[in-house]
Amino acid sequence: MKKKNTAALIVHTKGLEALHRYFAKYRENYMTKKMKDDTLRKLFCWSPPAVMSDFTITSRSEAAGSIDGFCIVATFLPEMLLNRHEEVISKIEAALIESEKRGAAVASLAAFTSIADGRQGEIVSRVAKSMAVTNGSTFTSAMAIEGIRKMCRILDIDIGAANMAIIGATGSIGRTCSRYFMGKTARLTLTGRKFEKLEKLFGGYPEQYSNLFLTDDNNGAVADADLVISVTSSIQSIFKSDAFKSGAVICDVGFPKNIAQACNDRDDIIVYSGGLARIPGDIEHLDVMGLPANNICYGCMSEGILLALTERLDLCTVGLDDIPLRNVDLLTDMGYEHGFDVAPYFNDYKYYCAEDFDRVKRAREALASSACV
Numbered sequence: 054m055k056k057k058n059t060a061a062l063i064v065h066t067k068g069l070e071a072l073h074r075y076f077a078k079y080r081e082n083y084m085t086k087k088m089k090d091d092t093l094r095k096l097f098c099w100s101p102p103a104v105m106s107d108f109t110i111t112s113r114s115e116a117a118g119s120i121d122g123f124c125i126v127a128t129f130l131p132e133m134l135l136n137r138h139e140e141v142i143s144k145i146e147a148a149l150i151e152s153e154k155r156g157a158a159v160a161s162l163a164a165f166t167s168i169a170d171g172r173q174g175e176i177v178s179r180v181a182k183s184m185a186v187t188n189g190s191t192f193t194s195a196m197a198i199e200g201i202r203k204m205c206r207i208l209d210i211d212i213g214a215a216n217m218a219i220i221g222a223t224g225s226i227g228r229t230c231s232r233y234f235m236g237k238t239a240r241l242t243l244t245g246r247k248f249e250k251l252e253k254l255f256g257g258y259p260e261q262y263s264n265l266f267l268t269d270d271n272n273g274a275v276a277d278a279d280l281v282i283s284v285t286s287s288i289q290s291i292f293k294s295d296a297f298k299s300g301a302v303i304c305d306v307g308f309p310k311n312i313a314q315a316c317n318d319r320d321d322i323i324v325y326s327g328g329l330a331r332i333p334g335d336i337e338h339l340d341v342m343g344l345p346a347n348n349i350c351y352g353c354m355s356e357g358i359l360l361a362l363t364e365r366l367d368l369c370t371v372g373l374d375d376i377p378l379r380n381v382d383l384l385t386d387m388g389y390e391h392g393f394d395v396a397p398y399f400n401d402y403k404y405y406c407a408e409d410f411d412r413v414k415r416a417r418e419a420l421a422s423s424a425c426v
């Protein structure tokens with residue numbers, strides 16, 4: 054069989070804690086004698102890009118076979134985006150150059166590696182000579198949308214009668230999810246940091262969709278939402294657990310997380326890590342990226358694997374243009390065909406199970422009946 058494309062997944066760490074966890078894998082008792090944070094920060098940021106794991110992924114479709122790939126770490130920390138921006142860009146470019154040298158045909162820019170250049174990977178991808186580069190927003194959006202649809206089936210929520218809020222709607226993934234759900238919910242509230250930007254992007258829609266609301270007030274937007282997709286690039290949590298109404302479902306797509314760490318005191322809502330896929334194979338060390346199993350992967354990373362497997366490098370996307378919704382549908386279908394699926398629902402604390410779903414269903418019923426009294 055012809056050798057398939059190799060996929061490079063350009064990743065970064067959530068922070069120093071994740072790096073400590075990685076070292077602990079290789080040195081017993083490391084956690085009791087950790088490297089000092091300052092020393093680790095310096096060493097890490099001086100380091101060139103490093104391959105974290107090599108992998109082979111086999112499609113469920115026998116005819117499609119397997120691809121090889123590797124995860125390569127761009128050695129910056131998320132907070133460096135605030136004051137060491139140029140350095141972050143060089144780090145991402147170095148990881149792309151190294152990936153091409155190692156024979157990758159396609160590179161997926163994961164999380165902040167696609168955001169950092171302000172052009173969704175268009176600028177950093179210029180260092181690639183013949184390697185295709187994709188920003189992962191299409192498949193991440195696909196998995197966020199599918200995750201919400203599937204959750205609504207589990208909880209018997211009628212999307213058409215639900216209020217939805219999309220937080221960070223001006224971004225690449227947020228905009229795609231917003232366009233997808235327009236006209237499909239009872240009310241759709243979209244937020245961004247700047248109202249003018251929201252108006253520029255969505256101001257033309259309200260006449261057509263009278264249930265569309267734009268605001269820069271994140272808390273106001275979620276207060277009455279049944280369904281929330283939070284997909285901002287904020288480097289810290291932006292919601293407290295009391296922001297959400299009882300029975301709400303919150304899909305937290307952000308990396309680092311927008312919400313999950315703050316909500317473990319609420320068992321009447323579901324806050325899960327969204328935009329993720331279960332992939333048809335394992336990649337070592339995904340736990341250091343906050344993932345609970347080696348076959349659960351961020352949508353952005355999964356996109357590179359899927360496009361390499363299907364040899365559809367023509368579907369790679371960088372830049373700020375709207376992502377065609379037909380590509381979201383296409384990648385969703387291609388994903389299912391090759392053994393990719395929405396990841397199980399989990400957050401930093403647990404996997405959600407049938408008991409949790411029942412409890413949230415009851416919370417929703419209680420709220421509905423109190424509203425009728």
Ligand SMILES: NC(=O)c1ccc[n+]([C@@H]2O[C@H](COP(=O)([O-])OP(=O)(O)OC[C@H]3O[C@@H](n4cnc5c(N)ncnc54)[C@H](OP(=O)(O)O)[C@@H]3O)[C@@H](O)[C@H]2O)c1
Pocket residue numbers: 163164165167168189190193220221222223224225226227244245246247250271284285286287291305306307308309327328329350351352353354
């Ligand atoms: N789960 C996954 O598989 C996965 C995959 C890829 C990416 N991600 C993560 O998803 C997030 C978004 O990615 P993206 O590519 O869509 O980024 P993006 O295009 O840069 O969009 C991020 C958006 O968040 C908005 N934002 C930032 N802080 C905000 C706040 N406090 N309140 C409201 N909006 C705020 C920004 O608004 P402005 O317009 O004002 O800048 C921007 O529009 C990132 O955290 C990324 O790491 C997750």
